[in-house]
Amino acid sequence: MKTLNKIILIVLSIFMFSCEDILEEDITNDIVQIISPTKDAVIESNVANFKWNSLKGANKYRIQIYQFDQVLILDSLTTKTNLTLPLEAGSYMWRVRAENYAYQSTYSFPSNFSTNIPDDLTNQQVILLTPDNDKYLNFTNITLNWQELDKATSYSVRVVNTATGQEVYPQTDVTDTFITLDLPTLADGNYEWRVKAKNADTETKQYGAKRFNIDTTAPNQPKNATPADNSTQTVNTSINYTWSIATDTGTVKSPISYVIEISSDVDFTSIFQTLNSNTTSLQYTFSNTGIYYWRVRAIDIAGNIGTNSTGFKITVN
Numbered sequence: 001m002k003t004l005n006k007i008i009l010i011v012l013s014i015f016m017f018s019c020e021d022i023l024e025e026d027i028t029n030d031i032v033q034i035i036s037p038t039k040d041a042v043i044e045s046n047v048a049n050f051k052w053n054s055l056k057g058a059n060k061y062r063i064q065i066y067q068f069d070q071v072l073i074l075d076s077l078t079t080k081t082n083l084t085l086p087l088e089a090g091s092y093m094w095r096v097r098a099e100n101y102a103y104q105s106t107y108s109f110p111s112n113f114s115t116n117i118p119d120d121l122t123n124q125q126v127i128l129l130t131p132d133n134d135k136y137l138n139f140t141n142i143t144l145n146w147q148e149l150d151k152a153t154s155y156s157v158r159v160v161n162t163a164t165g166q167e168v169y170p171q172t173d174v175t176d177t178f179i180t181l182d183l184p185t186l187a188d189g190n191y192e193w194r195v196k197a198k199n200a201d202t203e204t205k206q207y208g209a210k211r212f213n214i215d216t217t218a219p220n221q222p223k224n225a226t227p228a229d230n231s232t233q234t235v236n237t238s239i240n241y242t243w244s245i246a247t248d249t250g251t252v253k254s255p256i257s258y259v260i261e262i263s264s265d266v267d268f269t270s271i272f273q274t275l276n277s278n279t280t281s282l283q284y285t286f287s288n289t290g291i292y293y294w295r296v297r298a299i300d301i302a303g304n305i306g307t308n309s310t311g312f313k314i315t316v317n
Helices: 002-023
Strands: 034-036 041-043 047-052 060-067 072-078 082-086 090-099 111-115 128-130 135-137 143-146 154-161 167-174 178-180 189-198 208-214 223-226 231-233 238-244 256-263 271-277 281-285 290-300 312-316
Touching: 034 090, 047 060, 047 090, 072 082, 128 208, 143 189, 223 290, 238 290, 256 281, 271 281
Parallel strands: 041 111, 135 208, 231 312
Antiparallel strands: 034 047, 047 082, 060 072, 060 090, 090 111, 128 143, 143 178, 154 167, 154 189, 189 208, 223 238, 238 281, 256 271, 256 290, 290 312
16 A cells, blocks of 8 residues: 555656646747847946846746856846946856746847946946845944046935935945944835945946845744643644744834744743744644653744743643
């Protein structure tokens, strides 16, 4: 009977895998049509905007960019049909193909192009470095960093509250490629920081922009659910730990994870197991009998740490 069950499982696995192939459209002989940059295009900017047409049956695209000496500088998979990339002055070649779960299309015919970085800043763009886009932070003395733009002599920096549109930090004529915000009263919220470059004659037409989120509020205290306080559990048997937590009512709701601690004493002075979970449950098996205590606390992605839940006692026999 066991052998028969194994055979059935293998057949079902093969069938399910085959179904994935059947459901996906065969795009092997298709070719993605590129839009820009076209063959022999000259881009008068420090950034290149790559665009191509979508292909029926595809759910992602692989774009490759080479220097003219055939050195691969980018091999990226994206679900979009466009990509913006900063490039130094030089000659390049690019191609793109479509992909789905089961198939890959033929690469588009390689298209050569070149970039030239002029003195005119109009069509150039300031490349923002850190903090990463949509970063969650629990402090306000944030250092903003960006890449130096050739031909630029100074930069203008703006920080805007995206909910209210209020400009909370304007600064012009910045000659460094970083600035530290000194805003101790900056409220929790979602913000966008923008940088524009200029020289004596021109300035970038667009601001480079990224977002960050300020969240200084600690997560709520979780409440233990199972295993219940003073319950009895069985050794070498998986125990399901669950807990609840009140809905975050703060301005910014940072993603939360949990730290579960198991101790052999009620004061948790000797913690012998620390577990992590991104949900409000996990499983753990005790290999030894005894009396144990467990608790959980929430930590958000901004770095705020909540209060530990009230510890529950369990007896493992």
